[in-house]
Amino acid sequence: MKRPILIHPDPRLKKVADAVPDISDELRALADDMLETMYAAPGIGLAAPQVGIGRRLIVLDCIKEEGAEPRPLAMFNPVVVACSDERNVYEEGCLSIPEIYADVERPAEVTVEWVDRDGAAQRETFDGLWATCVQHEIDHLDGKLFIDYLRPLKRQMITRKMVKLKRELAREKA
Numbered sequence: 727m728k729r730p731i732l733i734h735p736d737p738r739l740k741k742v743a744d745a746v747p748d749i750s751d752e753l754r755a756l757a758d759d760m761l762e763t764m765y766a767a768p769g770i771g772l773a774a775p776q777v778g779i780g781r782r783l784i785v786l787d788c789i790k791e792e793g794a795e796p797r798p799l800a801m802f803n804p805v806v807v808a809c810s811d812e813r814n815v816y817e818e819g820c821l822s823i824p825e826i827y828a829d830v831e832r833p834a835e836v837t838v839e840w841v842d843r844d845g846a847a848q849r850e851t852f853d854g855l856w857a858t859c860v861q862h863e864i865d866h867l868d869g870k871l872f873i874d875y876l877r878p879l880k881r882q883m884i885t886r887k888m889v890k891l892k893r894e895l896a897r898e899k900a
């Protein structure tokens with residue numbers, strides 16, 4: 727089931743999400759819903775707070791090549807345990823901040839530990855787009871958005887645009 731994605735500014739996007747104590751069927755269903763929502767958007771990552779759920783769960787799939795096998799990942803309680811000194815700049819976007827893109831600099835490589843949908847501990851080192859995406863999504867769990875890395879003036883401009891967009895969307899619905 728697809729879920730509506732919250733648009734910034736929203737207080738639910740600024741909250742620190744709670745750890746998931748154990749993986750229930752309900753949480754597995756939430757992960758499936760989030761993957762469906764992400765692919766439909768389309769996007770390469772989505773965090774639970776973006777669908778209004780304050781839990782430490784992210785989903786991602788950064789396979790972009792046409793015809794390549796998809797790699798849907800659901801990570802519960804993901805933590806960055808190591809990152810490279812080398813940094814990388816990517817033009818980032820966010821499903822909660824539609825049609826806004828900006829360069830963000832982050833570590834080029836990160837090692838992440840998480841619990842998978844079967845409750846098993848996982849650990850993997852990501853680079854390239856995967857590294858950027860996983861850091862962006864984990865930020866969401868701490869109430870942080872990619873625009874928080876930008877200069878205040880730019881951030882305020884984007885926020886104003888989003889307030890306007892939300893007003894327009896609300897008007898369309900009414």
Ligand code: ZN
Nearest residue numbers: 819820821822
């Ligand atoms: Zn995002």
